[in-house]
Amino acid sequence: MLKLRLLLISIIAIVGFFIAPVAVKGQTVILSLEPSSSSYTVGDSFNIVIKLDTGSSNTDGVDIHYLNYNPLLLEAQTVLPGALYANTNTNNIDAVNGRIDFSQTSAGGATFNGQGTLATITFKALSQGTANLTFSFTLGSTIDTNVAFLGQDVLSNVVNSSYTLVVPDITPPTGCVVKINNDAAAASSTSVFLTVSGCTDASGMDQMKFSNNGIDG
Helix, strand or coil, X not given: CHHHHXXXXXXXXXXXXXXXXXXXXXXXXXXXXXXXXXXXXXCCEEXXXXXXXXXXCCECEEEEEEXXXXXXXXXXXXXXXXXXXXXXXXXXEECCCCEEEEEEECCCCCCECCEEEEEEEEEEECCCEEXXXXXXXXXXXXXXXXXXXXXXXXXXXXXXXXXXXXXXXXXXXXXXXXXXXXXXXXXXXXXXXXXXXXXXHHHCCCCCCCCCCCCCC
């Protein structure tokens, strides 16, 4: 009877070993940036979202080591963690070298499966140019950007991004003439005669608005 019990315990242990959670191979796990491209004006602040899509794979942690940017073009102001995992272990901005170091892990054996926001980064556009955001990523490596499950890197791919930073046009248009009642100094009626000349694309005029109270147009 004792031998039978030992045999049953051994069988249960073996079955338990084979049905224990394992990292699923062949599944697509992607880290991406949204938006992946856009145009921003120098001086403005804007948000970039790090998105995680695990496909059908379970995960228990993510390391962004690193997300790289050009500190001459962009200033990383804040990194707001998402709620995909319980613990935010690292959240650092290296403004000198232009890189963000961010890490989250689960707690109590919990896993994340699906799509969601890992973090939201606020940048400020500093100067004109093309600003690229790139993940440091090597397939299968756990010492750079990775998505982990049971100690293995299951991250399949990353999607980097590129943004155009432009200087606002503050040059007034030239050659555009607007006259009221043939350039009268004042008008005694709400009905006036407008003469507009020279307001072409070459003048730098983009649009024109009229107002009868100095505010609305």
